[in-house]
Amino acid sequence: xxxxxxxPSRGATLALQCLPFALLIIAYLIGSAIxxxxxxxDKLLPSLATLADTVNRMAFQPDPRTGDYLLxxxxxxxxxxxxxxxxxxxxxxxxxxxxxxxxxxxxxxLAPFVAFVSMVPPLALLPILFxxxxxxxxxxxxxxxxxxxxILIRDLSLSALALPREQIVKAETLSASTWLIGLRVVLPQxxxxxxxxxRLQLGPAFLFLIAxxxxxxxxxxxxxxxxxxxxxxxxxxxxxxxxxxxxxVVGDRLIDLLRRRAFPWSELEGAR
Amino acid sequence: MTALTVERVWKEYGDQIVLENISLEVAPxxxxxxxxxxxxxxxxxxxxxxxxxxxxxGRILLDGAPLPPEPGPxxxxxxQRYSVFPHLTVLGNVxxxxxxxxxxxxxxxxxxxxxxxxxxARAMIAEVGLAGAEAKYPAQLSGGMQQRLALAQALMMKPRxxxxxxxxxxxxxxxxxxxxxxxxxLWNEVPMTVVMVTHDLREAFSLATRVIAFERTxxxxxxxxxxGATITKDIxxxxxxxxxxxxxxxxxxxxxxxxxxxFAGESGTAR
Numbered sequence: 001x002x003x004x005x006x007x008p009s010r011g012a013t014l015a016l017q018c019l020p021f022a023l024l025i026i027a028y029l030i031g032s033a034i035x036x037x038x039x040x041x042d043k044l045l046p047s048l049a050t051l052a053d054t055v056n057r058m059a060f061q062p063d064p065r066t067g068d069y070l071l072x073x074x075x076x077x078x079x080x081x082x083x084x085x086x087x088x089x090x091x092x093x094x095x096x097x098x099x100x101x102x103x104x105x106x107x108x109x110l111a112p113f114v115a116f117v118s119m120v121p122p123l124a125l126l127p128i129l130f131x132x133x134x135x136x137x138x139x140x141x142x143x144x145x146x147x148x149x150x151i152l153i154r155d156l157s158l159s160a161l162a163l164p165r166e167q168i169v170k171a172e173t174l175s176a177s178t179w180l181i182g183l184r185v186v187l188p189q190x191x192x193x194x195x196x197x198x199r200l201q202l203g204p205a206f207l208f209l210i211a212x213x214x215x216x217x218x219x220x221x222x223x224x225x226x227x228x229x230x231x232x233x234x235x236x237x238x239x240x241x242x243x244x245x246x247x248x249v250v251g252d253r254l255i256d257l258l259r260r261r262a263f264p265w266s267e268l269e270g271a272r
Numbered sequence: 273m274t275a276l277t278v279e280r281v282w283k284e285y286g287d288q289i290v291l292e293n294i295s296l297e298v299a300p301x302x303x304x305x306x307x308x309x310x311x312x313x314x315x316x317x318x319x320x321x322x323x324x325x326x327x328x329x330g331r332i333l334l335d336g337a338p339l340p341p342e343p344g345p346x347x348x349x350x351x352q353r354y355s356v357f358p359h360l361t362v363l364g365n366v367x368x369x370x371x372x373x374x375x376x377x378x379x380x381x382x383x384x385x386x387x388x389x390x391x392x393a394r395a396m397i398a399e400v401g402l403a404g405a406e407a408k409y410p411a412q413l414s415g416g417m418q419q420r421l422a423l424a425q426a427l428m429m430k431p432r433x434x435x436x437x438x439x440x441x442x443x444x445x446x447x448x449x450x451x452x453x454x455x456x457x458l459w460n461e462v463p464m465t466v467v468m469v470t471h472d473l474r475e476a477f478s479l480a481t482r483v484i485a486f487e488r489t490x491x492x493x494x495x496x497x498x499x500g501a502t503i504t505k506d507i508x509x510x511x512x513x514x515x516x517x518x519x520x521x522x523x524x525x526x527x528x529x530x531x532x533x534x535f536a537g538e539s540g541t542a543r
Contacts, residue, residue, distance in 0.1 A: 164354035169324050171357075172343035174369035174429060177376070184372065184379040188359045265359050268411035 085144025101160025118150030
């Protein structure tokens with residue numbers, strides 16, 4: 001049988017999915033064991049016991065200085081910034097993206113501008129944001145918005161434009177006004193696509209968040225990583241990175257679940 | 273009294289002349305089939321009737337008044353594809369027009385208005401033979417059922433003119449025959465004028481009261497750009513078909529006409 005026709009069974013699929021993760025963990029354990037054997041005080045690849053110890057200290061014991069449970073307070077601070085940034089970006093994308101996709105006049109006015117802005121490297125703007133908006137929450141949220149919103153806007157306006165012209169004309173023959181076409185024909189059909197592109201933007205959003213936190217913050221996942229970097233605390237950095245990744249994966253899955261629940265038709269074959 | 277008047281209409285895109293000097297009077301309740309080779313401007317002409325495009329010269333009147341420059345609820349349309357909204361169920365698609373008309377701010381209706389629209393929509397769905405499929409999405413329907421849905425959706429607005437752009441071109445012959453029967457019944461029962469673009473002559477002659485052929489009269493390569501298509505044939509069917517009345521040859525559509533043998537004897541008539 002050709003390789004192209006061989007399909008794993010369900011159990012085999014599960015095993016194959018776990019395999020790369022298992023290999024990564026095993027490679028880490030071996031590397032860690034080798035280094036720790038050479039030098040028990042090695043900080044680069046801490047043992048599982050050290051990692052568990054650190055996670056316990058960060059997550060379940062209050063910090064002696066502030067009394068906070070650091071992992072959770074960092075997570076809360078970071079997620080708040082992330083949600084605020086993505087929320088503002090989504091609203092902007094809906095309003096501006098639909099205007100561009102729907103109205104030729106707005107398209108002529110805004111499309112080249114948005115295309116231009118989306119090419120500005122957001123991290124290059126970070127100093128300006130810090131100078132103008134201060135070192136507080138606003139500049140971090142603004143960085144996420146500047147990084148994510150233009151992409152969302154362009155994607156949304158493109159998917160609004162990709163709707164067949166026939167549908168718009170059809171809606172006109174059903175007595176729809178411009179507003180009603182936007183509200184009842186275009187908006188519901190681009191929302192699933194918006195959720196998908198939001199999923200794809202989760203990675204960049206985390207990138208901007210951590211970059212902003214690394215430079216100036218008082219709490220947050222990125223702040224903590226860059227803080228303990230000074231002490232070579234790999235036992236903190238590794239769990240934090242894993243935790244950030246897990247948060248991103250869960251967010252990705254939740255958004256996709258929301259799309260499938262809220263827009264069952266978008267899963268059907270032939271419905272775009 | 274004419275439903276549609278087309279007066280010396282030309283359509284040009286830049287230097288390219290697509291249609292030249294089209295004049296046409298269409299009687300109310302007529303069923304006009306536009307035929308012609310690909311690229312001869314049939315669909316462009318239909319778009320001008322729809323208001324999606326404007327004639328370069330000449331004018332089009334609907335019931336004596338100039339056509340508004342954009343599509344509106346007095347002219348319904350069914351395309352070959354993309355006629356129905358994939359995000360609405362069958363019931364939602366059929367209710368869509370009346371809901372948009374009644375709820376100008378949200379495009380939704382509530383309470384008694386909604387119940388009335390829903391009852392009308394359910395009756396219309398049954399009329400086109402889609403009863404039982406109300407909760408399905410268009411992607412779950414076959415091509416023939418989607419076109420039935422598109423007809424139902426358009427007819428809910430009670431348009432004065434129904435424009436059909438190769439509506440049955442993508443359907444299997446059997447399904448197409450079924451939907452022809454439906455189309456004929458709807459034309460007989462609903463007070464509307466129908467203009468249909470088709471490339472299927474058999475379809476044109478079996479449905480229409482009048483068949484109009486668009487053709488380029490000059491086809492030499494150097495003439496292609498400067499000469500457009502025009503009306504070359506205008507055939508009124510005989511015996512004349514009149515909406516709501518039978519022609520002398522026609523019999524009732526046989527119930528349970530799934531058996532092709534029942535229908536075989538009728539080929540060659542004007543049906």
